[in-house]
Amino acid sequence: MTAPETIAELARLGVATVYEAGGRTGLIDHEWKQLVPGVSVAGPARIALCGAGDNRAVHEAVALLQPGEILVLTMEEAAPVALIGDLLVTQIRRAGAAGVLVDAAVRDAADLATMGLPISARWVRARGATKSIRGQVDVPVTVGGATINPGDIVILDADGATVVAASQAESVLAASLKREQNEATARQRYLEGTLSYDQHGFREEDKDA
Template sequence: MSPIGYRVLPAAAQPVSSQMLQAFATVGVAQISDCMGRLYGVRGLRPLHAAHAGRLAGLARTVKTRPGDNLMIHKAISLAQPGEVLVVDGAGELANALVGELMAMDAERRGMAGFVIDGAVRDADVFAQGAFPCFARGVAHLGPYKDGPGEINVPVCVGGQVVCAGDVIVGDADGVLAIPAAQAEQVLAAAMRKEADEAAIKDKIRAGTYAKPWMDQAIAAKTGGAQ
């Protein structure tokens, strides 16, 4: 058994089907977030890839690494399965890039769905022009070290959200979040209802029939009904 600091844990079982992931790719991150109580979500990371890449949806392969070091990130990519998302807890450090063009090429060739990096990346122009999804905290031209420590498939904290291996990762232009695998089916159903409700509201706005009775009710509750 590897010592703590260099552990590579087994990949999580896959209770989330490819069909469910495809369905998540049709739902906006904002709508999913609303259905998780607006309590969960990765903060401070932004999409660096081209807008035409579409939504990211896949299962998390997590990495916790020493800030500025990508030894175990390379190892995680070498173990990756198609459809997985590399989720890296780099402690938000921006001094050294953790991934760049070559690692993205390798990951994409292996069928990975994208990167979520709580740290810096480089080769930003390549990401900006490409369709491989990459969410990161920032950009740095300085490269990483390759000494470790680091661990794979352990729980990580990325942008304030705890992510476990096998969690569903969804990202779009608004940002990225993780959904625990055990709650994925429930959250997906609620988010799809939310999308349908918003589609109905759009139709009412177009028709000029949209009303907001909750607005005056909220004001009345705060003012005792005084106008």
């Protein structure tokens, strides 16, 4: 189990830093709509792999949710069907979830925004899901080119989403903290007048070209 302190630091560092420091792996590469703008959260993945246009698996996953988890909702083929709305989000909030990643649509978007739960979704659509296909819960899924296993750490913020394998969370955190320090040093240099064009040696390369 990943330590809560590690998860909190990964959330603070954010998607871009963790993705880059982790060797540019794990990016959940879609355009995500953040219903509560500007938030950054992370947590272990609780996964629902839904049937086509169906959200029965979401109800099962919500019944299993633990505090601090990120609920990951997807289908074999993503479609703009609303897998959650305000009634399911009411339950998700009560369970103490850290956030929700929806590889499909949400509805009741205005209400969801006021509820405060961090939700990143592919679409906002009124079209509702059926409840006739059980689907699967807590199985590995692929979303946006990234494999997400149950318990892997999913990070959501204004830049998008990324995932870190639970077994690599500590090493990725260490690399992310080092990157943060390097960026702070570079930022100070730029404030003092250094140009990235020179720092990276591009000026000399261009002279020799």
